[in-house]
Every structure is written in structure tokens, then in C-alpha cells.
Amino acid sequence: MRMLLIHSDYLEYEVKDKALKNPEPISEEQKKGRLEEVLAVFISVEKVDETNPDEVVEKAVNEIKDVASQVKAENVFVYPFAHLSSELAKPDIALEVLREVEEKLREEGFNVKRAPFGYYKAFKLSCKGHPLAELSRTIVPSG
């Protein structure tokens, strides 16, 4: 899994077209989203993650918690992003992993949004620009 973490004044998105034949079903209200004072986490789920998705979810959540506490962010935006890797996991596995990252972060007490999966989206992001505002992490299953 590849993650790009951007501590931002805000992240907002708007769904445009389908990028997959069968994108995640979404409600009208999910077609747009915005969070302020947010740790935006752009995630590419990779083929190698398919060997142990649960372990990758746990490691990702721990990394996100660590960065969020360093930058003092309580809001987290999980953003499916297929452009951080050339070895992408299959969409159904990727969606499951992203849903679990979202759920576990919420269980940890964060205010979490997840951008819809399988769509082209317009987005605006305002990076804060402090030394820890732009970070990346690579996570692989140990198995």
C-alpha cells in the first residue's frame, strides 16, 4: 500500500464520471464532500496487499494515527487514489481495505470521511505547508 498524507486547511471533492464499470454505489449526498483542518490520506492499495489485507489495514491505521497525533489532526479524509503505484490491487479488494481503514479510524475516535471509490473526482486541497504537512508511507504485509 502507498499512502500520501497531506495536512490541509481543507479537502473538498466532487464526483464527476465513473472510472470503473461498477463503481461503489453512492448516495446523492456522497457526490460532494468537504472536511476542514484535515489529514488527507491518498491511498493506493497494491497487489502485494492482497496476501494479507487485514495486516495492511492495521499497519495503515497505526501509521495514520501516528501522523495525526504529530500534526494534531482529528479529522481524516481517506481518499482512494490509483496513481501512487503501478501495481494496483483489484478494485474489490481495494474497496474492502479502504472501508476497513475508514471504520478502524472511526473506532479510534477520529472524525472520518472517505471519498467515493471508482469515480473520477474533482478535488481542492489546501496544504498547510509546515514541515510535517507532506508525508508518504509504504506498507507491505510481512507474510
Ligand SMILES: Nc1ncnc2c1ncn2[C@@H]1O[C@H](COS(=O)(=O)NC(=O)[C@@H](N)CO)[C@@H](O)[C@H]1O
Ligand atoms: N487499487 C486501488 N487503490 C485505490 N483506488 C483504486 C484502486 N483500484 C481502483 N481504484 C479506484 O477506482 C478508480 C479507477 O481506478 S483506475 O485504476 O484508476 N482506473 C481503472 O481501473 C479503469 N479506468 C480501467 O483501467 C480510481 O480513481 C479509484 O477511485
